[in-house]
Amino acid sequence: MKAQAIAPVRLPQLRAPLVFGTLLVLFVALLGRSLFLQRFDNAFLQEQGSSRYSRDIEVPAHRGRIVDRFGEPLAISTPVKAVWAWPEKMDATPEQLRALAQALDMPQPALSRKLASGGDFVYLKRPVPPEAAERVAALQIKGVHDETEYWRYYPGGDVMSQILGFTGDHDIGQEGMELSQQSWLGGKPGSRRVIINRRGDIVEDVASIRAPQEGRDLALAIDSRLQYLAFRELKAAIDVNKAHAGAIVILDATTGEIVALANWPAYNPNNRTGVTPKKMRNRALTDTFEPGSSMKPFAIASALDAGKVTPSTIIDTAPGTLTIGPATIHDAHREGALTVEQVIQKSSNVGAAKVALSLPPATMWQTLSDAGFGTPPQTGFPGEVGGRLRPAKSWRPIEQATMAYGHGISVNLVQLARAYTVFAGDGELKPVSLLKVDAPVAGRPVVTPETARAVRHMLEMVVLPGGTAPKAQVAGYRVAGKTGTAHKLDGKTYSASQYIASFVGFAPVSNPRLIVAVMIDEPGAGQYYGGAVAAPVFSSVMGAALRLLSVPTDAPLNNVVLPPDVPDVKEET
Amino acid sequence: MMARLNVILLLVLVACALSLVTSRHQSRKLFVDLEREQARARNYDIEYGQLQIEQSTWAMPTRVEKVAREQLRMQLPGAGRVEVMGEARP
DSSP states (O other): OOOOOOOOOOOOOTTHHHHHHHHHHHHHHHHHHHIIIIISHHHHHHHHHHHHTTEEEOOOOOOOEEEEEEOOEEEEEEEEEEEEOGGGGOOHHHHHHHHHHHHTTHHHHHHHHHHHSSSSOOEEEEEEEEHHHHHHHHHBBBTEEEEEEEEEOOOTTTGGHHHHHOOOOGBBBOOOOHTTTTHHHHHHHHEEEOOOOOSSSSEEEEEEEEEOOOOEEESSOOOHHHHHHHHHHHHHHHHHOOOOEEEEEEEEEETEEEEEEEEEEEEOTOOOOOOHHHHOOOHHHHBBBBGGGHHHHHHHHHHTTSSSOOOTEEEOTTEEEEEETTEEEOOOHHHHHHHHHHHHTTTOOOHHHHHHTSOOOOHHHHHHHTTTTSSOOOOOOOOOOOOOOOOGGOOOHHHHHHTTTOSSSSBOOHHHHTTHHHHHTSEEOOOOBBOOSOOOOOEEOOHHHHHHHHHHHHHHHHHHHSSOGGGGOOOBOOOEEEEEEEEEETTTTTEEEEEEEEEEEEEOTTTTEEEEEEEOOOOOOOOOOOHHHHHHHEEEEEEEHHTTTTTOOSSOTTOOOOOOOOOSSSOOO | HHHHHHHHHHHHHHHHHHHHHHHHHHHHHHHHHHHHHHHHHHHHHHHHHHHHHHHHTTHHHHHHHHHHIIIIIOOOGGGGGGGOOOOOOO
């Protein structure tokens, strides 16, 4: 080899700066990109990263309980499973299907029917106890799944059905108190973000996104013992009298709390298949009826207050009819001259009409309106009504007369019971409440205390011999009350054969504790007078309730004097 | 002298690092325990609700009365067989 000087290769002059520059630009681009990803557009990567270790999980919150005034649970939510299937994607052997039917405790044809009903989603069974759901899961059938949901249980069954109502899907209230108190009872599930490890265990709490809000408990004024008692007696009376329907309300006379409210027909809220809206109706609050004679005390009280009559003023009711314009009012029995007290005791329509006609319509209207007629009782119950009390200006004399004995005016049972707080107390109307009341409530004066006492005395005469409702008497207690029997409205005219019998009263008269109002719709076993149909219910409920509450007796135990069952025990309308 | 100090500092550093690892591990373990206990508390809560349902179903007046009347053959005393004690009557 010979040494040869290699001529130095001269690179093109621009090459080095070009390469260098290109590299520099690429570096800048790289830096810029990383800066961009790190600083400005990091959300996507952050999300991708965190999705590999963090999870948002739901924190369940359950619906509050409904309890009675002593804290006895009336409605409780508990988690259960719902088993559902995706029929199109299902792939099960006949043995698996048999095992599934067995695990769900349902006959196999019923299961097949559900699966054949088509669609891409079908509940096979809900609620399912958690153990049964585990057995289903163990079968590992493709297309069969379960989910956790809350199910509400009502230990009382049909006894409190209408007042409590029920909840629907997702435990949201649909009827009754469940509906009206939804925002109080309902819980709001929260959620939190956690870090999980490879096995899915939670290893760290990162943040609470939304704190769960547990539903609050709701204490009703209901006393479940009295509720049961009222329900039982109402049902028995409806059976005996072959009646169409009925309702009963018990009010605490001092606080206005509704301690019992029962209706028949009723339904079992735990199993609502085939329940008709008729059974769901809370008649005592959502239905109105013409009360009949139980309105008389208000017309009389209005006249007493206005100074038109005194309890011993004589009213001539002979000959038992009163003709006003083209219409004639009848009494069930001809009575002669009656005192105002006896008008109530014997329930004379003519007497009540004559007293009412001595009043200016506006005065009578004022008393009725003050006693709460024509305005809803404001219990907050969904669908409660206020009945009908027409303005005094539109009254014709015949209407004023019939209103005195409870026709041409409509009320609901709770309203009627509330109105009697006027006589049970000293002339004050107490507000009613379905919720427990802790502090004493202020009433609104309707009549003077003297008038209230005078009417109270008249109402006590109603249950004594000579009155229309001796069957309302209670052993050991002085009771007072008023019967009502009204022809039912059939379209626009009064039905000749369908009646509503009612009784409203309170006890003990010396210091009233409870007000009981009973309404029996269309008694069909011959008897239809309030004194024969509704008064016995009042008596048995009131007697047992006062004993349960240990209310001191205010009469000897042998005070009940029942006259022989003569047709005298009757009243009109 | 300087080297010795460095070795000591290194050992301290290693010790600190190890204790960090253990305490981290401990805290995770405790957290898992806490989670487990909370889950148990929830389950007890659920069970309490179910027991309440059961208790109130057993204690419903409908059933109590049925048992009293049919199994125990109890009945209400008639009016003639009641005596009121203590209360002064008007």
